[in-house]
Amino acid sequence: HGDSSMLREAVAVAQHHDAVTGTEKQHVANDYAKQLAMGWERCQLLVSNALSSLMGTKETFTFCNSLNISVCPLTEASSQFIVILYNPLGRRVSYPIRLPVNGVSYSVTDPHGQPVPSEVVPVSITTHGLYGNSVGALQELLFEASAPPVGFSTFTVTQSPHRDPNVHPIQPPAQ
């Protein structure tokens, strides 16, 4: 049973001027972050229920909160997975999607089963400099995903055994 009330309360608390501007004491900042994280966790369940209802299948949905530092255990370990993209805007949009992976080649298909151009690109070296190579994948799968107005698209990603011969990364010598 998911619900959004905890996140709603956490966001409401974060309307305080100290939370908006960052003038709170450190232990209060920690509490704001904790409340938001707990609220988001409960809300994920709600979103999962909604997506199951909309898609007509019961999936084990995963929310990778650390995609900004190229960390997502599901995409790093799986040879096949699906990506669901919900677009809250009233017009079709297209977004570049980056997912950390460990394979060298993947195929991506759109909701109609049509192939979507994709490629595996190296993660910025600076990420690995920061985190000492201990966290995150070395590569990311990149593809452009589009989603309909106020709707969602489902993309299927499957690992391929061989590198796509059409993709030739060019890496001039680093300075």
Added chain:
Amino acid sequence: PQPWDIRNEHLRVLFDPLTGHMKEIQNLAKNISLPVSQSFYWYNASIGNDESPQASGAYIFRPNSSDPIPISGSQRIHTSLVKNSLVQELHQTFSSWCSQVVRLYMGQPYVELEWTVGPIPVGDGWGKEIISRFQTPLQTRGRFYTDSNGRQMMERRRDHRPTWNLSQTEPVAGNYYPVTSRIFIRDEKIQLTVLTDRSQGGSSIFDGSMELMVHRRLLYDDNRGVGEPLLEQDGDHRGLVVRGHHVLLLDTVSDAADGHRLRAQELFMAPYPVLAPGGGAPYRPQ
């Protein structure tokens, strides 16, 4: 040597091969070219001086000098260029704690600057307020524009307030404004807009320049009530690492709003990818 470049069907970004810094942005469709240099600097946080005991802190931004210090100790920064069919990007390392990826996705009419800053070192005893500064030859006549809570764009004039005669005593802090979603500078023809992924402080300290504060770490309380310095750190007492991105748009003044308004909506209401292994059982809410 020839400049390095990254490009897609909309834009081309050139870099100086000797320094590794951004040098120029071209809007290919509009045939616009603008020299733009961008780099990271830090303002040395004031701990108070003869004029005022006010220290820089959580409430107060008060650098002890109007001239920020480049984060990269040398003219040349470390770079690596990656070109693929869907993305072209230049990785820039300014220091061990400040780096950036300048990125062009195929089909997207903007330049993405993904910056990673921190942990800010303060072992030298100086609080630091980190900025990303863009410098262009645009004749901006002391004017720049920031948004008011993502709604109306407000004209800001350097060292000026619209409703009273200002005697400016803080040439940097006195010209900083909230940037909730975007900031831009322009001349008669060209507009350079930066969209932010979070609220930041920003300004145009001299004509043609634009800057945004991306991170700060301070050692003194500003004595305005919080009672502790803005020194957020992790369990190992290291400062936080923050990552974010700026979206850069170059367009004509007449067409710029079309681009930045739609793009800002897409940033604010960006879809969150939800993942699943697939092959789930059929499900009906009943």
